[in-house]
Amino acid sequence: MTIQLNGPGVTIDDVVAVARGGEAVELTATALDAMARARAVVDRMTEGEPRYGISTGFGALATVSIPPERRRALQVALVRSHAAGMGEPVEDEVVRAMVLLRARTLALGHSGARPLVAKGMVNLLNAGISPVVPEYGSLGASGDLAPLAHGALALLGEGEVMVDGARKPAAQALAEAGLEPIELAEKEGLAVTNGTDAILGMLCLAIDDTRRLLAQADAITAMTVEGLLASASPFAADLQTLRPQPGQTVSAANLVTMLADSPIVASHDTPDDTRVQDAYSIRCTPSVHGAVRDTLAHCTSVAEAELASAIDNPMVMSDGRVESCGNFHGAPLGFAADFLAIAVAEVGAIAERRMDRMLDHTRSQGLPPFLAEEVGVDSGLMIGHYTAAAMASDNKRLAAPASVDSLPTSGMQEDHVSMAWLAVRKLRKVIDNVRRILAVEYVCAARAIDLRAPLQPSPATDALRQRLRAEVAGCGPDRYLAPELQAAEELLRVDALGDALADLGITLE
Template identity: 40%
Template sequence: MTLQLNGESLTINKIKELLYQSDEVSVTDDAYQRVKQSRATVEKIIENKETIYGITTGFGLFSDVRVDEGEYNQLQVNLIRSHACGIGKPFSQDVALVMMVLRLNTLLKGHSGVTVDLVDQLIYFINNRIIPVIPQQGSLGASGDLAPLSHLALALIGEGSVYYKNEEVDSRYVLNLLNRTPLRLQAKEGLALINGTQAMTAQGVINYIEAEDIGYQAEWIAALTHQALNGITDAYHENVHKVRHFKEQIDVAARMLDWLEGSKLTTSQGDIRVQDAYTLRCIPQIHGASFQVFNYVKEKLEFEMNAANDNPLIFDEDDETFVISGGNFHGQPIAFALDFLKLGVSELANVSERRLERLVNPQLNNGLPAFLSPQPGLQSGAMIMQYAAASLVSENKTLAHPASVDSIPSSANQEDHVSMGTIASRHGYQMIENARRVLAIEAIIALQAVEYKDIEKLSPKTYDKYQALRKVVPSITQDRQFHKDIEAVAQYLLDHAYSNEI
């Protein structure tokens, strides 16, 4: 199966399929034609010796400095080399792959003025899984993700490092191995590769995929907790949620009832208590609000995935061609969205930690052993797992500070407001990893708690989940190194993020 790109119709689901099924990409004929037309405009600019930013001039504060005609191509190479100053650990291979796909899709809109050779080089790297090594830090998120995308561009021209067959090697080595010629950058092409938001957007796409999955995973984990605490199902009745109108809340309530259908551990109001604490009773409202966030973020990401966001932009309309310097590289819309995503993720972890606290606290857990210890006093049981979860949610609260409210001027104040969107994307992913581990802790504790209540009384769907998780983590019969269990369950949850399973 091949993912066909045309600059207009790329979706997160298509990216998910690419990552999960190892698809190749191809380009439509009409997209190739747009690339050729925009390139012809660049050639005319060069032929007519026009003064156009980034083609015949320098960059940033040097935008008024005219470059000699014979040095247009060298200007682009110098740009890539000088801007490749990323710092820190590299983005994951998935993020770097998505970054290439997104940059390719942008170029196919026909507003960037690149050559067909550049397009074909990107396709070759994607389809052969030659993945640039791209440091995560160093982008301000305006004027594009300049540093990260420069490392991407370096790989295309045979410089820098790449992952090939999961080994980090020199790009030139891989190209020689595959008998592939490094790309020779032409006028405008270096700038066209790095002026854009593909680093923050690519990491944002991965964030969205994994955050949405955490939202779904949180429901069946919460359903186990609900049964361990003999929770009341009345609060999930559709009438309650329809009168509030939020679709996501209605959907969560319906899914919770589906997970709990057939359980002999749930109760009705008045059986044991009149109403549950908020962390059980308000799952549709709390989780549903996170799904509202995710839906907002998805829309903004898919806009950007199909946007022309470099500078300058080339237009060919009504037999007239013109070039405009603008600011579509500014990451503010995506920065806001990715900061918002952090809030949705943070709350899933917050409420999970409060639920698992109810499971281990003998004052709240409806008769379960304190900390679910097999020998209270001699053995601590799940006591410190709750500490670990509390630490993670507290860390998330610090990471949730919006990166997008910060700005530092750059390029001698020519670029005097920036988005910091890539920081938002990176912090968001840290929060997702933390949230997944909190949910893993709740799952481990809920599995143990339902054993005290009789697993045969579980709903059929959660019983299946119980059986699947018991292959990953055993029952707690004595104290052990629980960090191994937490990591094993977290990995189980991550492994399902791209599989279209709930």
């Protein structure tokens, strides 16, 4: 499909499709007209009173008047000087999301950039050219100044880019793709660097990841419930109505779906089972996973509002005014990213507690220590749990908010910054850690179910167990464990679990 770019109307799914799926992008006639009208306003302002970013310097140099013959040089100098990032390059999907979203803002027609600038960005996306953007440089102050400047360099035929995994000079990549470098005009240096696009792009990708992780977490929890001979009763719908938290209701319903027709659950759902109730990490899972769902819903609304926003400074208004504003400040996105990191970290925290119960023979309802084949000789999955515990602990550090910090810059002109870039960068690390923690639980739970034979799991959990068994062998003597955990992680990354359930006609919310 082709993503039609007209400014408003871009969705989180559109961002994911372009960033991860490589979908093509096309500017609409409406967007081209809006940009042309805004540009006409800028062109009329070459004389008269000083206009920030058009006839003045930037930031703390906003009081410096720039003569007409130097104003285009000013825009190029801005991009070059602001491309001051350091560190390893950020991921290709982040760069593609950033370029798409900067083109989206330009397409709204409030930035005053010529249509050819947005066309240049779209051409980069469609040609598979991704500017090299270093890890560090953004404070989320005037948005992502350094990352966007590195992205804009490619439009000028400068800097470096990635094409099909190869790093090369931007000028070479443009020539090979049949594209011409762009010469920036007045206001356009600001227009290509002044936004929250990389922050927003990473938040959109994190939202997409979290949606998938939550369904996977519910599904894997159901496997653990069976492995521990735990009860499905706490997940009943009538109990959830007593606490109508939306996310909790969804998570509990997912568990009920996954455990339907489970012979393992039925085997001990009798008066002979003297246990009064399961541990918190089992029966409170809907409360925890559900709270994460509710946090995700809030963060999604923040991202959707930003996707409908014009993020630049100054803004070209429909009545011909050009006004300075603070729309570029990353606080809304930084707060959302920090909130989501706190919530997602708890998905990993409670998963680590569940797998610990499976591996501890004093609490696992008859399973061998560490699910080992030959206890004493074999360590089983003991150290897999260590790995998960290390990542759960790491997430506690990463969940500390970045957005409460601020360091003034630009000669105290930019005296409060959001640090939203750091918030979304660590959010991505939390999500990766949780995916790996869930992969370890997946391996543990599948082995625990194997050890319950001849009792059989539900059709849904059995489908997940069999999907894992296609990549990872079951019980047996100790063997090289890291590749098996990595294989489980990859199944989660590509959502093979969702595909396995879909074959049964099951879709978890």
